Amino acid sequence: MVERKLYYTHNINPRVAVAVARHLESPVEFIRYSPMGEDREAFLPLNPNSLAPLLVEDDRPLWEADAIALRLSQMAGGDFWPDDHAVEMMQWVSWSAHHFTVAGAGLVWHNHTAVSWMGSPDPAVVAGIAEDFHRFASILDATLAGRQWLVGNRLTYADFRVASALPYAERGQIPLEGYSNIVEWHDRLNAIDAWREPFAGLD
Ligand SMILES: N[C@@H](CCC(=O)N[C@@H](CS)C(=O)NCC(=O)O)C(=O)O
Structure with missing residues (x-):
């Protein structure tokens, strides 16, 4: 039997991978680790990026949250990454990685994560990232007008991926006010x- 381990931390990208695995009830063991800290050396051969998440199937490592999500979706065999909408899926996964989640995660980084060692963020830097966020949030909000989910009228990984930074919105001071379609869509996600609570019952 194949042994599958999903290594995670509580940050944005591993959170998505854990959420996918729990949503799909993937047959994986969840293991919290510290890829940039005490576990770095031991895990370099498995993930030279020293980042989470990391899926290891027997001795085969797979890194990048999106690749892990695709692998788990294929294993599950359902519609979470639908083949008949592969192009749209790629559009939203790419848009998240290069635009929307870059801005959201940037705000989380400057307004929350880095504050403990870098102090208060530079207001000009935060304002620049917020401007990017508004640009892309307007597009997402308009897209979500009159529809429940991003692709194919059903919940897919595109929704999980594009929403990656939103669970950190309060901590990261992500300015969601005025984007009612995004807020309602994320409320629908939060019903799952x-x-x-992807880490419920886990370390
Ligand atoms: N492109 C990678 C990014 C991975 C990444 O940046 N991981 C961060 C968390 S969001 C990380 O491992 N940081 C160190 C930590 O969480 O301890 C992916 O999508 O998986």
Whole structure:
């Protein structure tokens, strides 16, 4: 039997991978680790990026949250990464990685994560990232007008991926005010246990 381990931390990208695995009830063991800290040396051969998440199937490592999500979706065999909408899926996964989540995660980084060692963020830097966020949030909000989910009228990984930074919105001071379609869409995601509490019962 194949042994599958999903290594995670509590940050944005591993959170998505854990949420996918729990939503799909993937047959993986969840292991919290510290890829940039005490576990770095031991895990370099498995993930030279020293980042989470990391899926290891027997001795085969797979890194990048999106690749892990695709692998778990294929294993599950359902519609979470639908083949008949592969192009749209790629559009939203790419848009998240290069635009929307870059801005959201940037705000989380400057307004929350880095504050403990870098102090208060430079207001000009935060304002620049917020401007990017508004640019892309307007597009997402308009897209979500009159529809429940991003691709194919059903929940898919595109929704999980594009929403990656939103669970950190309060901590990161992500300016969601005025984007009612995004807020309602994220409320729908939060009705899913695996999205709302991916780490429930885990370390
Ligand atoms: N492109 C990578 C990014 C991975 C990444 O940046 N991981 C961060 C968390 S969001 C990390 O491992 N940081 C160190 C930590 O969480 O301890 C992916 O999508 O998986």
